[in-house]
Amino acid sequence: MKMPLQFRVNGEDYEVYVEPWKTLLEVLRDELELTGTKAGCLAGECGTCTVIVDGKAVKSCLMLAPQAAGREIMTVEGLAQGGKLHPLQQAFIDHFAFQCGFCTPGMLMSSKALLDENPHPTADDVKEGLYGNFCRCTGYVKILEAVLAAGAKPRG
Amino acid sequence: MRPFEYLAPKDLDEACSLLSKHRDEAKILSGGQSLVALLRQRLVSPAYVIDIRRVPGLDYIREDKDGLSIGALTTHRTVEISPAVAKRFPMLAEAEHRLAHRQVRNWGTIGGNLSHADPGGDLAPSLMALGAEVKVVSAKGKRTIPVVEFFTDYMVTVIEPDEIMVEVSIPYLKAGSGGAYHKESIRAGDRPIASVAAVVSLDGKAGIIRSARIALGGVGLTPILAKEAGKSLAGKKATAAVVLEAGAIAAREAQPTADVEGSVEYKRHIVGLLTRDMLNLAMARAQSK
């Protein structure tokens, strides 16, 4: 049985009708067609599905959709503003921080949550903040460099 | 996931009455960091999911007169970075710091973690060694359960189907006491090969161990209080030999099974070493207080 779900995603209000046994990940991808958020392991392990809920990075594959009601969600689609990439996105490009790119949306959202909490993190802080995000391609070093570079810049 | 009816009670009373009505047919949802995976794998298929996440008044860390009280809906992350926890029970903050990773800690709760009763869970050993209690409520009333009596079998607790855990309370350590916890795992944040929590109370001047409590994670069907190992230390002078002996006893009290994390012998070996190390760290902390 479907139930109404109202929430804010990337600054826009949505009302959708969802089956309560759907996860936030499924609703974002299948109902809102925001397919930037990736479905990886579906078990909370890999981090590709990471989104920001009320300011905190969470795994959307482990959040039941009704738990998102009334909350403020940010996905990778919400990072760029007015056609301009977010400084983190630009840093990922500048530092070659992706290859296949499957982990990138999750990496970006974990990094965004981290920088919002701690604008100038150390390398250890970044490793800690990205601990729940796997990358099968890059070996992580470039990702670390990109986040540190974005963190070093004054952000407006 | 199999379809279920989703119920979101607005307060604890409503949650209790829904549970007393649906009992075995219902599952409580807090952060879902364990339950959603079980639902997806159809290991559980409740007819009702009762989401208590927004039930008010269960998300707090309070420094009471005799101990620290933590509401069941407090997230792992909140416990991890709480100044009160860092001051009173650094071992608990350390356990939280290596529990899964940031995203899971941001949404998973202390009540859900204990109720899930994974024998490899990171919080139970410290709470057992610290002599913590949990409070549960139902439509019939409330009761308090020592954490050492809480787990009965693999992923089974004494909680009845109509009961909700509402609080974890931890008595403050007496002067001259200290605690430590470590999980040995393949990667930090993974399931434990074994984990050990130790809490030691010293008789400062004489260098005598007044009492010690040791608890083990990931090496049995439930977390285990290593009673004999703790007892072996009481009244003894804190020497390297007695600490080593306590480790050997704890290794015997462990009941590990062989799996990808290691063989039975290896896990017992790790229990022995961790027990030694955590006792030493706990005693160093006890002396610095």
Ligand SMILES: Cc1cc2nc3c(=O)[nH]c(=O)nc-3n(C[C@H](O)[C@H](O)[C@H](O)COP(=O)(O)OP(=O)(O)OC[C@H]3O[C@@H](n4cnc5c(N)ncnc54)[C@H](O)[C@@H]3O)c2cc1C
């Ligand atoms: C990738 C990953 C890694 C993890 N690593 C670790 C780790 O290293 N260490 C560790 O300890 N844990 C780990 N976990 C487990 C997880 O962190 C916790 O078990 C989880 O936080 C449980 O809390 P929750 O609020 O999400 O509970 P839920 O998933 O909502 O519930 C879990 C169970 O408890 C019951 N329940 C929930 N709240 C209550 C309540 N108040 N009263 C009674 N019953 C209740 C539910 O019905 C369900 O059966 C990991 C999980 C994931 C996904």
Ligand code: FES
């Ligand atoms: S898809 Fe959510 S953590 Fe892997």
Ligand code: FES
């Ligand atoms: S770039 Fe391929 S998984 Fe990270």
